[in-house]
Amino acid sequence: MDATPAIEVNGLACAYDDRRVLEGVSFKVRTAEIFFIVGGTGVGKTTLLRNMVGLAAPVQGEVRFNGRSFTNADPAERREMLRTFGLSFQGGALWTSLTLSENIALPLEEYTRLPRDEISRIAAFRLSQVGLAGFEDYFPSEISGGMKKRAGLARALALDPTTVFFDEPSAGLDPVTARNLDRLILQVRDTFGTTIVIVSHDVDSILGIADRLIMLDASTRGIIAEGAPAALIAGPSNPKVLEFLTRRTIRSA
Amino acid sequence: MPESQEQKSARALARTEAGVLEVALEGPWRLDGATPRWSSVVGGSRPPAVRLRADGVSRWDTSLVAFVGEAERWCGDAGIACDTAPLPEKMRVLGGQFAESLRAGPRVEHSQSLLVEVGLSTRDALVEGRNVLQFVGECWIAAKRLVAGQAGFRWSDCLAEMQKCGAMALPIVSLISFLVGVTLAYSGAIVLRRFGGDIWVADLIGVAMTREMGAMMAGIVLSGRTGAAYAAEIGSMKANEEIDALTVLGISPVRFLVLPRVLALGLMMPLLALYANCLGILGGMAVAYSTLDIPPAAYWVEMLTIVDLRDVAVGVIKSIVFGLIVGMAGCRRGLQAENNAAGVGQAATSAVVTAILYIIVADAVFAVLFHAIGL
Numbered sequence A: 001m002d003a004t005p006a007i008e009v010n011g012l013a014c015a016y017d018d019r020r021v022l023e024g025v026s027f028k029v030r031t032a033e034i035f036f037i038v039g040g041t042g043v044g045k046t047t048l049l050r051n052m053v054g055l056a057a058p059v060q061g062e063v064r065f066n067g068r069s070f071t072n073a074d075p076a077e078r079r080e081m082l083r084t085f086g087l088s089f090q091g092g093a094l095w096t097s098l099t100l101s102e103n104i105a106l107p108l109e110e111y112t113r114l115p116r117d118e119i120s121r122i123a124a125f126r127l128s129q130v131g132l133a134g135f136e137d138y139f140p141s142e143i144s145g146g147m148k149k150r151a152g153l154a155r156a157l158a159l160d161p162t163t164v165f166f167d168e169p170s171a172g173l174d175p176v177t178a179r180n181l182d183r184l185i186l187q188v189r190d191t192f193g194t195t196i197v198i199v200s201h202d203v204d205s206i207l208g209i210a211d212r213l214i215m216l217d218a219s220t221r222g223i224i225a226e227g228a229p230a231a232l233i234a235g236p237s238n239p240k241v242l243e244f245l246t247r248r249t250i251r252s253a
Numbered sequence B: 001m002p003e004s005q006e007q008k009s010a011r012a013l014a015r016t017e018a019g020v021l022e023v024a025l026e027g028p029w030r031l032d033g034a035t036p037r038w039s040s041v042v043g044g045s046r047p048p049a050v051r052l053r054a055d056g057v058s059r060w061d062t063s064l065v066a067f068v069g070e071a072e073r074w075c076g077d078a079g080i081a082c083d084t085a086p087l088p089e090k091m092r093v094l095g096g097q098f099a100e101s102l103r104a105g106p107r108v109e110h111s112q113s114l115l116v117e118v119g120l121s122t123r124d125a126l127v128e129g130r131n132v133l134q135f136v137g138e139c140w141i142a143a144k145r146l147v148a149g150q151a152g153f154r155w156s157d158c159l160a161e162m163q164k165c166g167a168m169a170l171p172i173v174s175l176i177s178f179l180v181g182v183t184l185a186y187s188g189a190i191v192l193r194r195f196g197g198d199i200w201v202a203d204l205i206g207v208a209m210t211r212e213m214g215a216m217m218a219g220i221v222l223s224g225r226t227g228a229a230y231a232a233e234i235g236s237m238k239a240n241e242e243i244d245a246l247t248v249l250g251i252s253p254v255r256f257l258v259l260p261r262v263l264a265l266g267l268m269m270p271l272l273a274l275y276a277n278c279l280g281i282l283g284g285m286a287v288a289y290s291t292l293d294i295p296p297a298a299y300w301v302e303m304l305t306i307v308d309l310r311d312v313a314v315g316v317i318k319s320i321v322f323g324l325i326v327g328m329a330g331c332r333r334g335l336q337a338e339n340n341a342a343g344v345g346q347a348a349t350s351a352v353v354t355a356i357l358y359i360i361v362a363d364a365v366f367a368v369l370f371h372a373i374g375l
Helices: A045-052 A075-082 A100-111 A116-129 A145-156 A175-192 A203-209 A229-234 A239-246 B002-007 B038-042 B062-078 B089-103 B114-147 B155-165 B167-194 B198-239 B242-248 B253-291 B296-304 B309-335 B341-373
Strands: A007-016 A019-029 A034-038 A060-065 A085-088 A163-167 A195-199 A212-217 A222-227 B011-017 B020-028 B049-059 B081-083
Touching (some): A007 A045, A019 A045, A034 A175, A085 B242, A100 A116, A100 A145, A145 A163, B155 B167, B155 B198, B167 B198, B198 B253, B198 B309
Parallel strands (some): A163 A195
Antiparallel strands (some): A007 A019, A007 A060
16 A cells, blocks of 8 residues: 555544443545445444544544544644545435525535635536436425435535545435445545545445445444455455345345 | 133142252243242252253243243252253243343443432533533634634524514514513502502603513513524434534534524514513503503603613613523523434423523622612
8 A cells, every 4th residue: 555544543432422332443444445334233333433523522542534633633623624524414414494505505605715606506516416406496304315315415525525424325215226326426436536434234335335344343342354345255254244244134044 | 621721820830850840830821910930939949950841831921931031040040950851942942042131241330329320410510511611602702703704604594583583572572571561560559559659650660671571571582482492493403413514514503503593682682672671661551541540641751750771771781691691592402402302302491491590690690780880
């Protein structure tokens, strides 16, 4: 590996409601990589994500982006780094009082000095990228869950982030819509060279688009496997990892 | 008769054979019937080995599984061999799982001793106090940046909030303050009539409304009407991760959501308080005219002998502070709401309680303060 990793997590310990769920988590994400954080329900995937983007303060350890510490950054520096993130939330988390177009426009208004009509043109372009052309003036309450998710992705991409985080992108979507979303993620990465971190337990997505993954487990409160999905399946690995990735069903067991 | 056989209760017959305690389970084992417990079967004895049979069981459910599980665990703890081989396979497997669940590792510590509870509550109270100060500080910094023109401000949001909390609250503020004026006039008249001083009702109501009741009533109405709405609105935004979405963009929720609302209330509350003053005085005037035979002109002139701009200013200063209190209490409760539907309801309730509490406290502080400086 040549350059500094896009994301470096060093000895991170995270707590959820005073309860420690993760300890000593360390991994690196390379630039333009599609990186999955996987694991069963309740092992702390989302908690890890929240700690990485600064929504929660880690108990221990630090997160570095392109070699710069994010955890120990001062507020101004942190704001500057936040500008390079996009975060796509489980339910979209669109601001309900704003239209889709205004939702996407808000980060642009906050961080750029573009004129208003230019901003709304960019917003319309982003919406068309995620297949929501023509829905500019809809309010979040007027569209379906899958559409909200895509609109959330459009907002996450608004500022051309260098890193995009996804929290359970395919949760609650039908398999076809979920694959379309995967295709979109792949397209974003291939076009812009964006580093992508995805929290998910959707095995189809993992096998479909993941470059590498880490798997978390509650028993060790940490990482039990790291690597490319194909290598993890082929190589000697933890039975839990195999069970997760090869999805031996109850009938076939 | 099979019917009577079926109605017999569950039994566990213990007998010792060649040093082995053999327990034969019989009859129907049902959770809603009376079933024997392992502890009563084994009593205080310590057999060298235990064997369970279930040949005479007509039907069974989890009650029997629990019995087998407890037996297995008891044997496991006492280091006694427990032979479950004569049991049907399903029963054996489930019993084993039950025993396993009894043996499962230490429970996550959740309930605590009194001392720990007290300690944690104290810590929570301290943290809460610090958080209140931090929130007020954040609002102050955001307001300073706004005044200095360093940060964008959503005037459109602020204007919409001003309309909602100001203009749209006029009907209820009218009704309540008019009735407060009426009530004060009646209660004042009872005392003042004894001295033949009916006309002083005008003074009483003038002073009470301008200095106290106008601001207080506007504050209480808005804490119920607007403070609760802010808490519910921001609380549900939080449940929907909208606050997180702002934070991740580096946009301060205080600047974006709290400041427009608090400012709207801070600007509207004095206007509403002035309006409430007028309506309260009008209410008193109506009572004076209709039941005390005091003409409105005389009432007005009498009132002006004692009420002056200083009294009005006292009310206005208070109402500005009440407005900020209601706005900040509502927004803060919303921001700290738990991420679920119940959390939103709790946030709304506690926003009202907090706002009224702080309004009363602030009013008392003002009373002392204004007395000290002679206002």
